[in-house]
Amino acid sequence: MNRTVFVTGATRGIGRELVKQLAALGFHVFGTGRDEVRLEELKAETGCMGAGADLSDPEQVVDIYRQAKNALGQVDILINNAGLNNRKAAVVNIQLDDWEQQYAVNLRAPMLLSREALKDMAGRKSGHIVNVVSTIAKTSQPNYSTYCTMKYGLMGFTKCLIKEAREVNVKVTAVYPGGTDTDFRPEDRPEYLLPESAAKMIVHCITAPDDVVVHDLTYRPLVESNF
Ligand SMILES: NC(=O)c1ccc[n+]([C@@H]2O[C@H](COP(=O)([O-])OP(=O)(O)OC[C@H]3O[C@@H](n4cnc5c(N)ncnc54)[C@H](OP(=O)(O)O)[C@@H]3O)[C@@H](O)[C@H]2O)c1
Incomplete structure (x- = not known):
């Protein structure tokens, strides 16, 4: 497996x-996140490449794509995974900074990275962009x-991207994971998906046969009934 992958939120x-x-699986991987210590540990553990970036800064977003491209030779697959929900609040209590x-991180960064990647992928008439909704x-x-x-914004963006990218033979996938037991929320949720399982479903999308594009994939833990 010689394909290259750029993963955000890799820490x-x-x-x-x-x-x-x-x-x-043998992919050549470049990962990013803000936590340089965790990134170095991941590089040592997996042999991946990577560099730190704060995706809330649009200049760093464009620059980390350039770094990933230089390190990998080209980005065959982009996985826009980084995201946060740092403060839950009723509408009347939302602070400007929350929005x-x-x-910046959940919507603008994946849009910017998709733009940068699609420019290159369109030239090659191949590639795959996965957005984690x-x-x-x-x-x-x-x-x-x-x-x-x-996340509704990212869903809308991805639906449009699917249509533009198919014109240049580039695959686009939106994945919709349900509750997953990660640091995303402060409390442990052992009844939720394991992060390994949530990741496996994304790997499933990018290892589908060449003639298949998975446009969207929704998966949940059995306990979740928010549908
Ligand atoms: N967990 C769930 O229940 C769940 C369910 C559905 C969808 N999702 C989505 O799945 C994705 C991954 O979530 P997760 O559960 O794995 O969360 P997580 O454990 O909290 O990890 C989030 C990742 O995003 C990175 N990140 C956050 N802010 C960043 C910033 N400003 N700049 C660069 N990187 C940043 C973090 O890296 P650093 O801290 O090193 O910067 C970290 O690697 C997110 O898009 C989330 O919305 C999660």
């Missing part, structure tokens, strides 16, 4: 498991309006 949770699984941070984009929940809004 923890689903992204970390993705890097481990992809490296074990701005979540817009959430089952929240299929439902709604009090105190989740900021996260919900950004």
Whole structure:
């Protein structure tokens, strides 16, 4: 497996498991996150490449794509996985910073990275972009309006991207994981998906036969009934 993959949010949770699984399958992987210590540990453990970046800064977003491309030779597969829901709040209590941070990381960064990757992939008439959305984009929940809004935005962006990218033979997938037991929330949720399992479903999308594009994949732990 000589294909190259750029994974955001590689330092923890689903992204970390993705890097481990992809490296074990022989993909050449470049990972990013802010936590340089965890990134170095991951590089030592898996043999992946990587560099730190804060995806809330649009200049760092474009620059980390350039670094990934230089390190890998080219980015065959982009996985926009980084995301956060740092403060749940009722609409009346939302602070401007909540909107701005979540817009920057959950929506603007994957849009910018998709733009950069598609420019290159269109030239080669091949490639695959995977955007990690959430089952929240299929439902709604009090105190989740900021996260919900950004993930609905990412869903809409990805649906349009699917149509533009197919014109240049590039695959695009939106994955909609349900609750997964990662550092994403402060409390342990052992009844939720293991991060390994959530990652495995993404690997499944990018290892589908060449003549198959998975446009969207929704998966949940059995306990989840928000549909
Ligand atoms: N866990 C769930 O229940 C669940 C369900 C559905 C969808 N999702 C989605 O799945 C994706 C991964 O979530 P997870 O559960 O694996 O979360 P996680 O364990 O909290 O990991 C989030 C990752 O995103 C990175 N990240 C966050 N803010 C960043 C920033 N400003 N700049 C660069 N990287 C940043 C973190 O790296 P650093 O801290 O090193 O920066 C970390 O590697 C997210 O898009 C999330 O919305 C999660």
